[in-house]
Amino acid sequence: MANTTLLKHLASPNPSLDCTRCTTGANTVNARWDDVTSLEDWKDFNYETLMKSYGQVLQQPIPPVPEITPPLSTLEKQISTENTFEDVLIRTTMLEVSTALRIAWPLCYSTDVAQDIAEIGRGAKARRGTAEEDDRYYPDWAGIRQNQVTDFGYKNLCPGETKLASKWGTSDADQERTDHILPFRQIQTYCGRQWGSRYGYIITPAELVVVRISKELIGPGLAVLRSVRDMSQQARTQRAHERTFSEGTISSGMNAMSLDTGSSYNDDANPNIEYGPLLYKSIPWSAEGDDVLTVKLALWWLHMETKHDLSIQHSYPSFQSKSSQIKPPPSIGDSEASQQPGVIHNPRPTQYQRKGGKKTL
Template sequence: MPTILTELGAPNPVVDSTSLIQGSNTLNPMWRVVDGWSVWREFNYKTLGSIFSHVVNAEWEDPLRVASGGGSLDYEIYDEDQFEHQILSRHTIPVVNDALLHANKVLGLTEQSVLHLGRRGRCTFEQTGDGREFPDWTLVSPGRRAQYRDDDGNCVFGRYHNLLPGDTKISSKWTPSLYASRAVRNVEQWEWPVRQVLTYACNLNVRYGYIITDKHLVVFQFAREAVGPGLSAERDQRVVVPAATLALAHARPDSSSTDLSSTFQTLSISEPSAPYSDSHPTTDFQRPKYQVIEWSSSGEGVLTVKLALFYLCLMAGHGPSNIQVSYPRLNSWCRLDEDGTFRHNTSGRTATQLSSRDRVEDANPYRDMQQALEATDHSHQGDAQEAEEELEGGRAGSCKRRRRG
């Protein structure tokens, strides 16, 4: 009998990317700055399979199987648009969505809890015309939708809250190995998409995100870093390292390895003129944690693109997902103060008893620092506060009057 584990382990279509256009990545100097990244070692087949074993090993009577037929032109791509519409929207996203629907049944959840991957239009609150402000891909759930009252007092449903921002790139413009390049331009091209997804996650207050290309899926976990008064008095101020300096700090690694963090050396260089957008003036972000999944990965015991994306959706949609200063281990539980039950720190699953093998850790190891940080942020948000409240209102399902003008 098929299972999510076996179905999402099937090979991806072979994409002909030999004719991809060349060029630079989208950039916006207002995006959050990154000065490196580190491998997210916990995001692996064994750990995730253990957390979601009851879901991925459940029998699946009628899984969606996308036909892989058609001519060679169906798999020939020239740009991001073709990759999104001819490959991802046909062969990847529908299969993951079907698995998410089946997972909802296995978990015994209602239709309001169904998770669904799709395009960004359903989550755009304001039509500014600047596509750089919104991620290409969204994860939504019917129960996580903005509501407000119109001028007549009627409760109106708005757009969905995006639980997981994702962005599409093509391998001719972006690949994880650019990080280890000695060329300044290559390091800059690595940097912009990572900054882009970090900014999306920051604006949405979610801890996960991803970049998907015709060669890789790269998943991220983001964490804030306290740099405000009283929180960092004994810590060095975090600095922005320009791309030119980053490039000089890199040594070329073994090309067979996906662990690119070991080649980056910690620097302490002041660069006050570097671009930086700060809607949270007293906070910065730690280096993102990342994991690379090859597009060509398939088979039993392998973390494939579809399986990794499925796991990330469950984590973002059902588990704790707000950005924190620090996180417990993925496969751990926390004790809920209000009723004495336990909640899994990644899946959101609850239990009244744990086995001797289960690990218990605080869901927010630096809770006091986090609360102080958020309180400081709140005093500096200004005009951004109204937008934050609208998003939180959608999360909680509360109905509030929408302001005009």
């Protein structure tokens, strides 16, 4: 069979879903989610910038990527709850992106081993707390590199959250909803206070919304006059009783480690973070084809970035600035260029390549 490219693989269409049975109603609310300062367009997150940073690796010829086997059934394509949508994502989108990451990683970073490669897993695999932790206190999805661990699992380098388009979206009509800001507060808290990672996303059957977190820039004079946002455990408990869940459910979750300050945090968490603007970009679920930023391309891009600095800062260099670091494909043994994003190498063959692309997903 003829070779393909990662670009073609990640630009392929997503499954057509039947969302006529989707539940409606209000979004989940948690009083412990951090407030969003403001929402702004993430201008740098676009197809042109992606190709400047990773165009070489995306257009590198690779063996054909096997199709999902067996294909989704009509019943599987019927979405009614977040769980039924996640069943589709596990079998298709997240698996396809993780496969592309396994192929691309050694092309960019030839000295890395298998445990260094980023992949998308369920949020339960990346925890700071115990196995009894309430599942409302960690994201639905986790960007995982197996060489980065906590005491109870893996670090979440790119938190993701699942929502239904019948309850939330970024359209003008959706923005009129009184609970529109809640999912943004949720993912900001997971990225900022919980995991200290600048990138995250919200995915629905209608769109992928990628986000970038930042710190508030506080001048030295103002910093003296204002107190640090430091909410004690008692204060968090008091606020949590304002939630829409039952008191018994709330009480059982108070010991969850993921949103509490304390010894469960590693150095990369930000228990007292002061947020700057939240940048976001919406990519339609229906996006496909040439010269288009698709859901799978965007997810792949975010997780390729987990190789680099993820700490939350006041400001960041634009993605375009990375393109100036990209060099022509180096010769074998050129270690200086081996960690530059988007650079093609002559790496050891991946497991996928050794099997000639015949591995069944």
